[in-house]
Amino acid sequence: MSGLPPVPGTEHQTITIESNDDVVRARQLVRGLAQRCKLSLVDQTKLVTAASELARNTLVYGGGGVMRLGLVQRDGRTGVTAVFEDSGPGIPDIDQAMTDGWTSGGGLGLGLSGARRLVDDFTLETEVGSGTQIAVTKWAR
Amino acid sequence: MTERVPVLKIGDVLLVSIQVDLEDQIVLDLQEDLASRIVESGARGVVIDITAVEIVDSFVGRMLATTAAISRMLDAETVVVGMRPAVAITLVELGLSLGGVRTALTLEKGLNLLARPGNDRPAQR
Numbered sequence A: 001m002s003g004l005p006p007v008p009g010t011e012h013q014t015i016t017i018e019s020n021d022d023v024v025r026a027r028q029l030v031r032g033l034a035q036r037c038k039l040s041l042v043d044q045t046k047l048v049t050a051a052s053e054l055a056r057n058t059l060v061y062g063g064g065g066v067m068r069l070g071l072v073q074r075d076g077r078t079g080v081t082a083v084f085e086d087s088g089p090g091i092p093d094i095d096q097a098m099t100d101g102w103t104s105g106g107g108l109g110l111g112l113s114g115a116r117r118l119v120d121d122f123t124l125e126t127e128v129g130s131g132t133q134i135a136v137t138k139w140a141r
Numbered sequence B: 001m002t003e004r005v006p007v008l009k010i011g012d013v014l015l016v017s018i019q020v021d022l023e024d025q026i027v028l029d030l031q032e033d034l035a036s037r038i039v040e041s042g043a044r045g046v047v048i049d050i051t052a053v054e055i056v057d058s059f060v061g062r063m064l065a066t067t068a069a070i071s072r073m074l075d076a077e078t079v080v081v082g083m084r085p086a087v088a089i090t091l092v093e094l095g096l097s098l099g100g101v102r103t104a105l106t107l108e109k110g111l112n113l114l115a116r117p118g119n120d121r122p123a124q125r
């Protein structure tokens, strides 16, 4: 890595999400990158909050996993992307899981649906029995 | 996990000032600590200062709502003070409006709110 210039889009970090402390660390890493990407304070807060929700889901429902974090570029704009991946049970009914207030545990059922509202791009891929991958991006204005 | 958020007693008010990025277990411990401290001390009010808190997600939001409800049952009123504008915007967009939680912009205003007689219960739950 040392020979590479700091070009946005080529930087990636991966951390494992296996404990509550890792959820805190995920938030801090996302905030750090969002600041460097010069997201507004409100956008930083939205992205970090979405990341917190998704990291917790990865831990609680996915049985742990990883977060990959990086800067991305499109049409001359820079953004921050965070991808949460686990090899857990998957989500059988995506529409239901994305509904405000629906929870299979004791939550408020706001994590997924809320995270989608808080970011610019949201993609969810899941397969029952093999896992879930959720990617979120917030673009600098 | 031995780390705990300190709960201070000032007059008949318990004051909690959240200074670190909270891990979920610490949030749950705080909720329990507050419930027992209210009963032990007979406090009539709880002030949770979140001035230093950079994000409130659904987990912490739920803790604030639950703490407000628990303390109400134990005859104490909770006021959350110091919420940052970006946090408020994000919470509403997340879908958590914290309807049953009293808020004040500053610690001073929060303490005043608790001191005001006859006005110590929010309109809704």
Ligand SMILES: Nc1ncnc2c1ncn2[C@@H]1O[C@H](COP(=O)(O)OP(=O)(O)OP(=O)(O)O)[C@@H](O)[C@H]1O
Binding pocket: A053, A057, A058, A061, A062, A086, A088, A089, A090, A091, A097, A098, A102, A103, A104, A105, A106, A107, A108, A109, A110, A111, A112, A113, A132, B058, B059
């Ligand atoms: N990574 C995942 N793997 C498997 N199931 C998941 C995953 N993420 C979410 N789910 C399912 O989707 C449901 C909704 O998730 P969401 O985050 O919206 O709510 P919650 O976690 O139950 O509550 P909250 O996040 O509001 O505390 C969960 O209850 C769970 O059943």
Ligand SMILES: [Mg+2]
Binding pocket: A053, A056, A057, A107, A110, A111, A112
């Ligand atoms: Mg969740």
